[in-house]
Amino acid sequence: MINSQRLKRFFFELVQIDSHSRDEKKVAEYLQDKLERLGAVITMDDTAEKIGGNCGNLLARISGPLEGKVEPLLFCSHMDTVVPGEGVKPVEDDGVIRSSGDTILGSDDKSGIAAILEMLHVLKENDLPFGALEILFTVAEEVGLLGARNFDTSVLKSKRGYFLDSEYVSKISVGAPAAYRMRYEIFGHEAHAGLAPEQGISAIQVAAKAINNMPMGRIDSETTANIGVIEGGTATNIVTKQVILRGEARSHNDKKLEEQVAAMRKAIQDAVDSSWIELDGKRIQAHFEEATKREYISFRIPESSLSYQLPQKAGKAIGLEMEPEISGGGSDANIFNEKGIESLIIGTGMQAVHTVKEHISFKDMENCANLLINMIQLHGKA
Ligand SMILES: [Zn+2]
Known part of the structure; x- marks a missing residue:
């Protein structure tokens, strides 16, 4: 159901927009344009001033036909990258996308953003039944989770969130240390x-x-x-x-x-x-x-929780056996759990992140986007 060419285009476009931490404005503008076309209601908070950046956290609300009937869900990725992340030239070889070797690739976390964008396009163009979605793109994750820390979660309707920000698509982080x-x-x-x-x-x-x-x-x-x-x-x-x-x-x-x-x-x-x-x-x-x-404080999400069940069942439907794991911590999800939003981390396929050897298999990116679409469809049926 996903459009692989489009997913790849989103990813290539995103990694070529420079966005070191506190300099995410151009990525936000790119996303604003895409999200507006999807009919999202977009707001940006005042985190930029608080952290000395040029961009705040970008929140998009998208209404689906099942709004009010099923619980709203939050999906989140961060817009910033580590250094050296400017002038990225992505190259694809045998299904694996890398940088040209002198910068990081930026799949951390633009692979997550691309998967979310593709998911939204598929939901809209196929008139799929889904409820209210809240899409949050945070800033300054890589320099101490500053975007997440400064985000006011009381504006959210969702009680649970999925953070696309780790390596293996088949592994979901259900806990992290303090x-x-x-x-x-x-x-x-x-x-x-x-x-x-x-x-x-x-x-x-x-x-x-x-x-x-x-x-x-x-x-x-x-x-x-x-x-x-x-x-x-x-x-x-x-x-x-x-x-x-x-x-x-x-x-x-x-x-x-x-x-x-x-x-x-x-x-x-x-x-x-x-x-x-x-x-x-x-x-x-x-x-x-x-x-x-x-x-940050530690969190542990029980396997019985809907937050955990949803990706697990959705994974099965596309042939992925989802394994729960405990992450090393230090992600936006930690902050959101602390603030009372039950949050899991889902992998996107990103590998060797924070190095110039960073790469991602396109198959993993497709799996990730498919997983999200399946999760939302399953949620709609619940
Ligand atoms: Zn990340």
Whole structure:
């Protein structure tokens, strides 16, 4: 039922529109035009001003013949891409679409947008029975889910949503971990490294001690942690006075997450506590400042829920055995679950995302669009 040529054209057109995070305006304009032709009522929120971007979240409402008779559904993809994502030249080879090798492709998340567009066209041109649909295209997903965070979900009628934003079409993410992001600023004491190193406390050394004693990587089946950024120091002949560490911890289990964050803090505390010197009869002690922020809460959608049943049954109808999985988190869907919209993540076929080797099989894109159409048809029959 889908029009493969059209789906491919949507995708090729979309990936060729530059849309780094906070610069999604041109994609939004492209979508506005397409959605208006489909009879959608379109609004854009004021997120652009809040995040310093040139575009807000784009919401389109589409009424179907079954509006009021079946529950409204939300479908969502993000419009922004990571860097380097400008001047993308998509090439197709043997059914697989790639970039020319010096940029990402942008299938994250334009494959999701293309699938949604194709679904809407099929619904309209075939006069299929469907209820109210809410289509949301968010901004700045890749830089901390800023669009989703700033979106006011009280304007939505839907109680459940589908986020087209992961790899395998046959896998649906029904859960994600909670996460913390942390920033530790470690202060030592500056001194000349050649003339008087004993008069200094190296913040780099303190940080190294702390990191060495920190539980990191895969903590257990539910929990991970990482220090991903370390910054500090000005010259080789100066005992470094200050170092900044930035990291994260994730877990599907809230208690374990709190324990992990505490263990990381303790490693820093122990390292600074044991780092001090005496200078002119005064004790100089290393110390630290911490900024730890909860990023999102975990969610788990039960298999009995309609949100889960719909893609599962629709998948079967087109020969896809849908497998539930728990994702690593960090998606717009996390934020929406937090805000009370039961949200699942569906794959689009995107692979090796956030690299210049990013690619997508066109067959997967077709499957994804077909899956969406089937979901809506099944929902209409319920
Ligand atoms: Zn994405």
